[in-house]
Amino acid sequence: SPTGARPVRGGGAPLRREAINRPVIERIIRVDHAGEYGANRIYAGQMAVLGRSGVGPVIQQMWNQEKDHLKKFNELMVAYRVRPTVLLPFWNIAGFVLGAGSALLGKKGAMACTVAVEESISEHYNNQIRTLIEEDPEKYKELLQVIKQFRDEEQEHHDIGLEHDAEATPAYSVLKTAIQLGCKAAIFLSERI
Amino acid sequence: PSHSYTGQGGQESEDYESEEQLQHRILTAALEFVPEHGWTAEAIAEGAKTLGLSVAAAGLFHSDGSELILHFVSECNTKLSELLEKEQKLVQLGEAQKKPIDEFLRHAVEARLRMLIPYIEKWPQALSVLLLPRNIPSSLSLLTSMIDDIWHYAGDQSTDFNWYTRRAVLTGIYNTTELVMMQDSSPGFEDTWRFLENRVADAMTMSNTASQVQSTGEAVVQGLMGAAVTVSNAESSRAVT
Numbered sequence: 001s002p003t004g005a006r007p008v009r010g011g012g013a014p015l016r017r018e019a020i021n022r023p024v025i026e027r028i029i030r031v032d033h034a035g036e037y038g039a040n041r042i043y044a045g046q047m048a049v050l051g052r053s054g055v056g057p058v059i060q061q062m063w064n065q066e067k068d069h070l071k072k073f074n075e076l077m078v079a080y081r082v083r084p085t086v087l088l089p090f091w092n093i094a095g096f097v098l099g100a101g102s103a104l105l106g107k108k109g110a111m112a113c114t115v116a117v118e119e120s121i122s123e124h125y126n127n128q129i130r131t132l133i134e135e136d137p138e139k140y141k142e143l144l145q146v147i148k149q150f151r152d153e154e155q156e157h158h159d160i161g162l163e164h165d166a167e168a169t170p171a172y173s174v175l176k177t178a179i180q181l182g183c184k185a186a187i188f189l190s191e192r193i
Numbered sequence: 194p195s196h197s198y199t200g201q202g203g204q205e206s207e208d209y210e211s212e213e214q215l216q217h218r219i220l221t222a223a224l225e226f227v228p229e230h231g232w233t234a235e236a237i238a239e240g241a242k243t244l245g246l247s248v249a250a251a252g253l254f255h256s257d258g259s260e261l262i263l264h265f266v267s268e269c270n271t272k273l274s275e276l277l278e279k280e281q282k283l284v285q286l287g288e289a290q291k292k293p294i295d296e297f298l299r300h301a302v303e304a305r306l307r308m309l310i311p312y313i314e315k316w317p318q319a320l321s322v323l324l325l326p327r328n329i330p331s332s333l334s335l336l337t338s339m340i341d342d343i344w345h346y347a348g349d350q351s352t353d354f355n356w357y358t359r360r361a362v363l364t365g366i367y368n369t370t371e372l373v374m375m376q377d378s379s380p381g382f383e384d385t386w387r388f389l390e391n392r393v394a395d396a397m398t399m400s401n402t403a404s405q406v407q408s409t410g411e412a413v414v415q416g417l418m419g420a421a422v423t424v425s426n427a428e429s430s431r432a433v434t
Contacts, residue, residue: 033352073352074352077352078350078352081341081345083341083356084352084353084354084356086354086357088353088354089354
């Protein structure tokens with residue numbers, strides 16, 4: 001049944017055995033986990049190329065925040081017993097390649113990639129916040145808090161990217177559009193498989 | 194669709210029972226007659242009779258016993274979950290030892306397969322019905338949720354591709370052991386449990402080997418990188434002198 005009461009793991013997990021809209025929550029957690037995993041790999045790729053450059057510390061700091069995000073979603077995934085997307089090995093490679101590839105275009109390229117990805121992620125988190133509020137803001141209070149906080153931090157990354165001359169990248173709008181299309185496809189697939 | 198027998202003013206009567214609940218009761222009652230009649234309309238008819246219903250109630254179900262078999266599988270899975278949940282609570286309260294993974298998996302699979310013993314003569318028939326295209330979505334879903342339950346109680350916390358490998362491996366172990374059990378005539382199915390023990394041990398070895406291979410691979414890569422850096426340093430220092 002869609003509102004199945006599967007036992008939820010974790011001391012103090014607030015939704016233990018309460019009927020939650022499993023299909024919706026599972027999708028949200030699966031795709032967000034995949035997204036944070038991909039973001040981690042993107043920053044890893046960027047650091048591999050630009051780690052020792054002047055912009056290295058900035059990228060490292062954003063990467064550290066993404067690591068925290070991933071850690072949180074790992075916990076939520078276990079607590080809600082959600083299956084990870086089967087595409088994880090693919091996002092592992094694709095994320096790294098995107099990060100390294102954009103960094104090979106130089107510091108501005110890396111920042112453009114960051115702006116594109118973080119804008120997509122922020123929009124995506126906003127959609128999820130809307131969905132959860134429409135469902136039941138009280139029941140999903142904890143999850144809403146987490147997503148709102150992460151949305152704010154991704155927005156910060158986006159702004160940092162702009163501050164570091166992302167828009168001065170050659171073919172900026174082409175690059176941005178291409179990356180954002182990729183993000184949309186990744187989100188669509190990771191929600192489902 | 195559930196029929197609700199409501200009285201006036203929308204108040205539900207004391208004897209309210211949905212069609213789904215009624216079917217549930219009939220199928221549960223029918224299980225008693227499966228060893229004799231197989232997974233058939235006859236067993237369902239007999240079950241309906243014990244509940245004081247007409248044998249025509251068997252007409253509510255498919256003639257190949259699909260619903261009866263799926264009901265049985267679902268009930269067994271529920272019993273297994275309840276058993277594992279109870280045992281987990283005992284461990285949490287400190288009243289029992291936490292089992293190591295291989296022992297836990299063996300225990301869970303054995304407990305689940307033992308539920309087949311009263312019906313073992315007719316189980317091959319049930320397996321073939323579960324493989325009918327019409328039933329595959331349901332039987333697959335029941336199988337995957339049972340395997341996922343076992344891993345959950347075993348303490349699996351993987352959030353990467355291991356999530357899939359572990360479940361695939363355990364599904365393989367469960368299915369092959371089930372097939373062995375169908376053909377096992379040893380006392381107390383001891384051949385089956387020994388087979389199960391070996392398969393679980395194989396899986397543990399495989400996973401140890403896999404992580405060893407990975408560590409070795411990583412070490413080799415590190416070594417090569419170190420060698421490359423050394424060579425390039427040597428080249429550049431040679432170029433200077």
